[in-house]
Amino acid sequence: MEKTVYSYIKAMRDIIVENKDFLTQLDAEIGDADHGTNMARGFNAVVEKLSEEDLDLKNVLKKAGMGLISSVGGASGPLYGTMFLKAANVAVDNTMDPNVLCQMFKAALDGVKERGKATKGEKTIIDAMEPAYEAFVEVIDSGGSVQQALEKALEAAKEGVEYTKTIIATKGRASYLGERSIGHQDPGATSFTLLLESILKNYMK
Amino acid sequence: MEKTVYSYIKAMRDIIVENKDFLTQLDAEIGDADHGTNMARGFNAVVEKLSEEDLDLKNVLKKAGMGLISSVGGASGPLYGTMFLKAANVAVDNTMDPNVLCQMFKAALDGVKERGKATKGEKTIIDAMEPAYEAFVEVIDSGGSVQQALEKALEAAKEGVEYTKTIIATKGRASYLGERSIGHQDPGATSFTLLLESILKNYMK
């Protein structure tokens, strides 16, 4: 990674803002029609708080996590906020060692699971994030590059999103729908996948 | 007139019920969308109170007037109620003398004018009723038949309705519209004209 962590956060903001209406539309179908608005508000606030000069990985991730927590609200705020905070905790300065990245990914995943008390199969962020993490680690462990790992992770996340169409929601707003949530993809799993996509794109730039 | 007064009231009810939505639509355009509902409720109530055996002209007209007053409400209730009550006052038993009819018509007109404090040109019932009365009297005074008088009266009333399209309302709900009331025919003038039409038709039956 030669890009600044700031450039990654900006790429995330851009992809979320671009897909704001799409995410909201997904949420309207099974939830309360605010996921796109929430995420866009949050990432806009985070980017506003940061500047190009913020180079310290740990610090930027922490700021981003705090920023998301204090500007998103709803279910996604604490979850995405925790994701960044937990990753920050295990980040080692500006080391981009693939193994550290794996640890950060794991810490983030565990943080989200702990905060939301959800496991795979409940139609949440986890359904994209957990397979993405597993794919990422597998590539790294078998000696693949970070780019390869990101590519596989994104693929797995996208499959996870597809999977959310087939299951009943038992967490979050959509859980109240029961069977009627089947057939609709999960907004949070989708936004997570978009974030991953923006990371990969920025990485390859 | 060989028909019972009851048959006339029923004919009035029928024409009003038939034109209920039309009258309401006219009122929606410049007023509060209730004229058809009001008139239909009133004439239905009046017919329900009367029976075929009610033959006494004065009494039936009085009952009808009271019935309209206590079931129509709004502006049209007191006005149409007064119309019938005042006609009843000067009705002479079951005399169908054309001159008595003229007097009844005049009493009715004066009653409405007094109750509503309106004069011609204010986009009200009066704009149909006054010309109708004048035409009626003219025919009778010049020796015409009651049927001829009713025909001319109906013609004049219809012209009156047309006239109401060209003027600004200054009485009733539509008065609040100012210039915007131009181009719309007055619901009350229309309902009066319908009543007259039903009288003529029943007379000729």
Next chain:
Amino acid sequence: MKKLINNPENAVNEMLEGFVKAYPQYVKRLEDLNVIVRSNPKTGKVALVSGGGSGHEPAHAGYVGEGMLDAAVAGEVFTSPTPDQVYEAIKAVDNGKGVLLIIKNYTGDIMNFEMASDMAKDEGIEVEQVVVNDDVAVEDSTYTTGRRGIAGTIFVHKIAGAKAEMGGSLQEVKNVAEKVIKNVKSMGMALTSCTLPAVGKPSFTLGDNEMEIGIGIHGEPGTHRDEIKPADEIVDELLNKIFDNLKLDSGDEVAVMVNGMGATPLMELNIANSRINDVIVNKGIKIVRTYIGNYMTSLDMAGFSITLLKLDDELKELLLYKSNTPALVQF
């Protein structure tokens, strides 16, 4: 038409039933009549009777109770009640001190209430009346029926009601009601039409981007249509028209009502009030009390009206007097 009703013809009756069942502590219904009276009437006072067409809920039955009305008469939807109903209301609440009728300025209301008043006077009951005409959207002229009565009517109920509760004579209660009427001005607008249950379709249609300025509370058209503007601009337009008609100087005191037409979210009324408050306060005028909510509605119309009441010491004291009714509790 999407309405939570059973049968349009029975809507007013069922509404009154549901209302008295909800509030036995406040009200009861006179048998076989569309008349709501206090369940624990206070005797030895001037009685206040108001009413009008239905569809303006909580007006008028919601204001029957301590410190406000003694009886409310409900007509059919948007249709003045008939004289016999008003007459029964007058008879039911008169206790020798006389009755004040509070009428909104519509031809039908005036005719029906006056006929009832004549009937009651024939029976020896002392009856006076006032006519509320607060809507400045309508031009005032001696050649027309004059201005409509809209949400400002609630202030007449509140203040005349307090005066009566405090023991004012019929003339005193009437005088203070007329003082309110002289000092209260309102203007409204609509974003959507209302739909009468008996009609089943909207009384008028507005484009997706249109609003009606100066709307009446019966869906009767207002002064003009316009493109929808930001709330602040709409507020300014309505307030300007009100200020044109109500002389207010720096240091004056007012009461404010921001009235929803029935389908307007409270969020939007609050947003409007933010601007209303700023404009008034910036003129050096003091707001003694603000009322935000659905006080005089128009069925399922979206829109709102602003009412300003200029206060003097007497009006202020009476406005702040205790009231305890289904729709307005204040202490």
Next chain:
Amino acid sequence: MKKLINNPENAVNEMLEGFVKAYPQYVKRLEDLNVIVRSNPKTGKVALVSGGGSGHEPAHAGYVGEGMLDAAVAGEVFTSPTPDQVYEAIKAVDNGKGVLLIIKNYTGDIMNFEMASDMAKDEGIEVEQVVVNDDVAVEDSTYTTGRRGIAGTIFVHKIAGAKAEMGGSLQEVKNVAEKVIKNVKSMGMALTSCTLPAVGKPSFTLGDNEMEIGIGIHGEPGTHRDEIKPADEIVDELLNKIFDNLKLDSGDEVAVMVNGMGATPLMELNIANSRINDVIVNKGIKIVRTYIGNYMTSLDMAGFSITLLKLDDELKELLLYKSNTPALVQF
């Protein structure tokens, strides 16, 4: 979208501004925060904090005042407030007797309030919480998030608020709040969707002849769609579901809330109440008090919910206790 707003992004802020400008006698806003607190706080009592997404007005800020809440925290529309805001609310109202958080059962609300609670506890403030889950439209199961919190929340505010005002300890206030939660059940339906200001189009679409049964207060879909039926049949359907979940016997006492979703005319709520009242009374159940109006709304949604609260002597006394807040005055 037809809304009386200026800018969707500023809607919540302007709403709160308009609200505090209207009710200085009751409330003030904490600087730079979306937190509403009493303007004349009472000290020496347990403090109650509630809140949630905006769009449910008058909830929750309308219930800040004597006998109910001490603070309300407003999130963005339909979005739980963030932990820092809730934390500031807790800090602002704690006066040494501890703070009870009243949370509606949504994942987001619970996470954000709990994070705030942790922050406050770290500062040595005693914080307890209760979670309201009155919506019987949703199946209750240990595998899911459980039931949603809707209009029954107002009864928790009212009764826990009274207990706190009377000097109850934090544990006592929490206990009585939990007793309310155990005994309060609700269910709602919608005739039309709501439209979020930031979205600009309806969250869902219903056919001209369709209704959504079991709707949530965020426009989140309910249990099923159906053809519109007469009000009485809709009432029966909702009530049956409530009775399935709340054991009530002849002789029991209840409080009833008939809650409008924001765009429902009061006329229709009254019509619904006529049936509601009949069904309950016919079961030999006594209605202690009925509340009809817009208590927990969903922006501009047309529809309503029914809430029944089973009372015992303690709950009854607290329900009837005086309250004086912008949205609920009772004495």
